[in-house]
Amino acid sequence: GAVVSQHPSWVICKSGTSVKIECRSLDFQATTMFWYRQFPKQSLMLMATSNEGSKATYEQGVEKDKFLINHASLTLSTLTVTSAHPEDSSFYICSARDNGRHQETQYFGPGTRLLVL
Amino acid sequence: GENVEQHPSTLSVQEGDSAVIKCTYSDSASNYFPWYKQELGKRPQLIIDIRSNVGEKKDQRIAVTLNKTAKHFSLHITETQPEDSAVYFCAASQGYALNFGKGTSLLVTP
Numbered sequence: 001g002a003v004v005s006q007h008p009s010w011v012i013c014k015s016g017t018s019v020k021i022e023c024r025s026l027d028f029q030a031t032t033m034f035w036y037r038q039f040p041k042q043s044l045m046l047m048a049t050s051n052e053g054s055k056a057t058y059e060q061g062v063e064k065d066k067f068l069i070n071h072a073s074l075t076l077s078t079l080t081v082t083s084a085h086p087e088d089s090s091f092y093i094c095s096a097r098d099n100g101r102h103q104e105t106q107y108f109g110p111g112t113r114l115l116v117l
Numbered sequence: 118g119e120n121v122e123q124h125p126s127t128l129s130v131q132e133g134d135s136a137v138i139k140c141t142y143s144d145s146a147s148n149y150f151p152w153y154k155q156e157l158g159k160r161p162q163l164i165i166d167i168r169s170n171v172g173e174k175k176d177q178r179i180a181v182t183l184n185k186t187a188k189h190f191s192l193h194i195t196e197t198q199p200e201d202s203a204v205y206f207c208a209a210s211q212g213y214a215l216n217f218g219k220g221t222s223l224l225v226t227p
Contacts, residue, residue: 032213034214034215042219042220043206043217043218043219043220044161044206044215044217045217046214046215046216049213049214093160093161095215104149104151104166104168104210104212104213105151105163105166106151106163106215107163108153108160108161108162109160110159110160111158111159111160113158
């Protein structure tokens, strides 16, 4: 149980294009999901907290107009990187909290590797 | 906000030896402390966690200890195996967002 999927697993795009990443909880409902970014050999940095049916909460320094988050259902959150640039190239990982279990535990998706040329 | 320090950044042990990774946190309100293992290019996987009402927790070869007074917690891996080689992250939380340490790259040599 507690499986989180992400799609796509990797994407290469040209500078200036937008990229949408999906995060799904497959066997549980998640009111809250989190989006992280991880650069090579670094830790996970929280970008934003996504709550179903409401606006996301962004961490300091993360541009909400550049990283659009939508959490339209209890099993799906999406992150759209708008007008992507090479410096946005990174490993994007989502996590989800299971409504039915210990609320603190976060289950991570497999990540999406984004390369912007 | 919460600040989590993790040491060492790299750790090399021989197979069969024990490995210890230590973390400190700054916010006394933190009450949940998970440890994640991340293999190269893969997702972080929860290996053990501890809540502030418990001082120690063990799961087979893995144990975590928590000292709330000193605000530090440690991961102990006994009888290490080559497949334990990975990056380990500690985190602290007040029950919501996770604040991660910078990670420890563990190498277990046969």
